[in-house]
Amino acid sequence: MPPRPSTQPPNPDPGHPRLHGLDDLVAVVAGGLVGSAARAGIGFFLPTPIGAFPTGILIINLTGSFLLGLYLVRREQAVMARWSVPFWAFGVLGSFTTFSAFSLDVTRLLADGHALIAAGYIGASTVGGLTAAGLGQRIGLVVR
Amino acid sequence: MTFLVTVATGAVGAYCRYLVSGAIQSRSHSDFPLGTLSANLGGALLIGLVAGASDLQSTSTLAAVGFLGGFTTYSTWMIETIRLGMPYLRVRAVINLMVTLILGIGLTVAGYSLTT
Numbered sequence: 001m002p003p004r005p006s007t008q009p010p011n012p013d014p015g016h017p018r019l020h021g022l023d024d025l026v027a028v029v030a031g032g033l034v035g036s037a038a039r040a041g042i043g044f045f046l047p048t049p050i051g052a053f054p055t056g057i058l059i060i061n062l063t064g065s066f067l068l069g070l071y072l073v074r075r076e077q078a079v080m081a082r083w084s085v086p087f088w089a090f091g092v093l094g095s096f097t098t099f100s101a102f103s104l105d106v107t108r109l110l111a112d113g114h115a116l117i118a119a120g121y122i123g124a125s126t127v128g129g130l131t132a133a134g135l136g137q138r139i140g141l142v143v144r
Numbered sequence: 145m146t147f148l149v150t151v152a153t154g155a156v157g158a159y160c161r162y163l164v165s166g167a168i169q170s171r172s173h174s175d176f177p178l179g180t181l182s183a184n185l186g187g188a189l190l191i192g193l194v195a196g197a198s199d200l201q202s203t204s205t206l207a208a209v210g211f212l213g214g215f216t217t218y219s220t221w222m223i224e225t226i227r228l229g230m231p232y233l234r235v236r237a238v239i240n241l242m243v244t245l246i247l248g249i250g251l252t253v254a255g256y257s258l259t260t
Contacts (some may be wrong), residue, residue, distance in 0.1 A: 013193060028159045043150075098213045130241075134226055
């Protein structure tokens with residue numbers, strides 16, 4: 001693939017994975033252990049009380065989106081090991097961030113009648129997540 | 145114990161997402177991120193079913209929640225949405241954002257109400 005000008009957006013899919021490699025399994029699982037441990041750690045210190053704004057998961061999802069934007073841009077500018085994308089993108093950052101906890105927190109807030117908090121959480125997560133990911137990409141392009 | 149279960153099942157979930165989203169994406173013959181969408185929607189339905197059915201303290205529930213935490217992903221959804229939005233594909237970016245959001249939350253609500 002010819003090198004892209006730095007203003008061009010990179011590929012949407014962070015690498016079509018090969019499906020049967022043992023090295024991929026090790027890389028994704030190792031990354032998944034790191035990402036899940038970080039998520040569980042933050043969840044321990046910032047648990048979401050019932051009916052409250054889910055600050056911990058929001059921080060996790062925004063930070064992870066920022067880092068993935070940063071990583072994917074850096075990856076296109078440097079030669080990286082083959083395990084790098086399975087480890088970082090699919091393993092660490094993929095499992096650090098979570099859609100299921102986001103969706104469950106929204107559901108619980110709605111079920112408990114906290115529609116306004118739910119709406120604020122959805123807004124902060126989506127606008128914040130897109131902003132964080134875009135910011136990560138920008139910084140990845142600028143900082144050497 | 146809680147920590148170990150979450151970490152171990154999350155890592156397994158991450159690898160399952162890698163397999164499932166890769167298999168779906170490579171069969172879709174499109175650059176629309178159907179693989180991530182499928183993993184997140186599937187995980188959204190399952191977390192609703194699990195959370196509605198059980199108290200969240202038992203080890204089996206903890207394992208399921210941990211697995212789904214690793215199986216679903218937020219960062220990839222965000223990045224893929226941004227990349228669909230640049231430079232000429234803004235409609236597809238909005239579709240990816242809204243379909244995941246509305247269907248995802250809808251499926252969790254549906255699963256939750258089914259089992260509560």
